[in-house]
Amino acid sequence: MRITGVIVQRELVAYFATPVATVFIVIFLALQGALTFNLGNFFDRGQADLVSFFNFVPWVLLLLVPAITMRLWAEERRQGTIELLLTLPITPAQAVLGKFLAAWGFCTIALALTFPFVITVNILGNPDNGVIAAGYVGALLVAGAFLSVGAAISAATKNQVIAFVVAVAVCFTFSVASYPIVTEFLSKNTPLLAELARRISIFDRFLNFVRGVITLRDIIYFSSFIGFWLFLNTVIIEARKAD
Amino acid sequence: MATSLGPGAPQSAQQALIEIDSLTKRFGAFTAVDIVSFSVAKGEVLGFLGPNGAGKSTTMRMLAGFMIPSAGTARICGHDVQADAIAARRQLGFLPEGAPTYPEMTVLSFLRFTAKIRGFAGSELRDRIDNALSLTGLDSVRLQTVETLSKGFKRRVGLAQALLHDPPVLVLDEPTDGLDPNQKHEVRNLIARMAPDKAIVISTHILEEVDAVCSRAIVISHGKIVADGTPAELEKLAPSGKLDDVFRALTTQAA
Structure with missing residues (x-):
């Protein structure tokens, strides 16, 4: 745990030592603001809630989170620092977890910086802040799920463009697994998988949080989803660290 | 060649701190390192010589636990670099090829x-x-x-x-590459000063370095050890008595 903490610290500082952090946070906030107020009709709805904000959060994360994760391992390979990192007295699992937690911490900072939305809606009306808090918990879990997918894919390739595109595609597939785009194709071919797909949609789970409902089932779903991809990440790193 | 001691061997001045045992690495049909075995005792500075692509870095990477050997094993201070990786790496100071650092x-x-x-x-x-x-x-x-x-x-x-x-074991992949003559001199002095308490392996293709710091040299070519001895012993292998000629003779005949 101590070693994981040291890696988290190094990674987090590295985000802010490069323009990555600034660019990511500025674009995230600008995109989120534009979508909420224009496409989301925040004012016209006349409701004291952040539904029009949260509706766009998973889509923006779907685009931006793979941009963080694409460099996570691919960059270490390109610079050769992976050889330094993995010959220190640490296990691959500690490195995987440290990188993931740092990226998650960074996403938490970006999400926390959307606090003006919360202030705005509280000035304009009397929203249920418990529901808003649940929405934020959901947004964090969605970010964690996308990060775990992107990190594992980054470990499998040296090429950052491939890491980005494949991560967006995989995250998208899991996000809309219950939508006709995925289920129609699956029901024609393998009905069993279609039934499974309806249950594992990230966006459906997220909507529960936006409604203010936090259930143990959804928490277990997200933990096992993240856990599975982190495990896969560790396996990939151990198997092909030198490639 | 020094005799290998088992993992549970007692500490002694002459204990082999690095033991490489039939280490082999294949990439597809290409064998980069072919059944390489040697050990390095405390106080020894081993020069690991060979042309580019001979398998020096691959051997060092396997020793550092970065590459998984196709066959064979290596031990650092008695700890297997695969089975007991963390304990082995605690005893190791490793300079990877090209000295990568976070920019x-x-x-x-x-x-x-x-x-x-x-x-x-x-x-x-x-x-x-x-x-x-x-x-x-x-x-x-x-x-x-x-x-x-x-x-x-x-x-x-x-x-x-x-x-x-x-650390008791130092594995340095081309430690003086890219340094100017003064810096090279300093690094060699540094290695010489640390030598009595450690087992040190340095890879190089600068032959003067071997005379300057190494107590022993191994020449590797096409993944196989082709010579192992003190610099003086190696020099005797060529009629001219020059390490350059020995190196050329050993590493070109196998091709």
Whole structure:
């Protein structure tokens, strides 16, 4: 745990030592603001809630989170620092977890910086802040799920463009697994998988949080989803660290 | 060749700190390292020689636990580098080929990172870093980011990281590559000063270096050991008595 903490610290500082952090946070906030107020009709709805904000959060994360994760391992390979990192007295699992937690911490900072939305809606009306808090918990879990997918894919390739595109595609597939785009194709071919797909949609789970409902089932779903991809990440790193 | 001792062997002055046992690495049909065995005892500085692509870096990477051997094994201070990887790496200072470091970090924060990973804290952490900085002559650039440093300084940052925890085993892949003659001289002096307490392996293709610092040299070609002896013994292999000629004769005949 101590070693994981040291890696988290190094990674987090590295985000802010490069323009990555600034660019990511500025674009995230600008995109989120534009979508909420224009496409989301925040004012016209006349409701004291952040539904029009949260509706766009998973889509923006779907685009931006793979941009963080694409460099996570691919960059270490390109610079050769992976050889330094993995010959220190640490296990691959500690490195995987440290990188993931740092990226998650960074996403938490970006999400926390959307606090003006919360202030705005509280000035304009009397929203249920418990529901808003649940929405934020959901947004964090969605970010964690996308990060775990992107990190594992980054470990499998040296090429950052491939890491980005494949991560967006995989995250998208899991996000809309219950939508006709995925289920129609699956029901024609393998009905069993279609039934499974309806249950594992990230966006459906997220909507529960936006409604203010936090259930143990959804928490277990997200933990096992993240856990599975982190495990896969560790396996990939151990198997092909030198490639 | 020194005899190998088992993992449970008692500590003694002549114990082999590095034991490489039938190490083999294949990439598809190509065999990069072909059943290489040797051991290095405390006090020895082993020069690992060979042309580019002979398998020097691959052997060192397997020793450091970065590459998984296709066959065979290696032990550092009795710890198997695969089965007991963390314990083995605690005893190891490793300078990877090209001395990779995180470019956006300052020299000080980079060394602080590796020191914390190795479990140092408080005043010991500061002392270790100060010591490593002064040994490698990095004091003047401690607050500069690594990307702004010259090639020679970058190499020394990698070296400082490998020395920081005063490990009994040092594996340095081309430690003097890219250094100017003065810096080369300093690094060789540094290695010579540390030699009595450690087992050191340095890879190089600079043959003068072998005479300058190594107590023993192994020549590797096409993944196989083709010579193993003291620099003086190796020099006797060629009529001219020059290491250059020995090296050329040993590494071209096999091709």
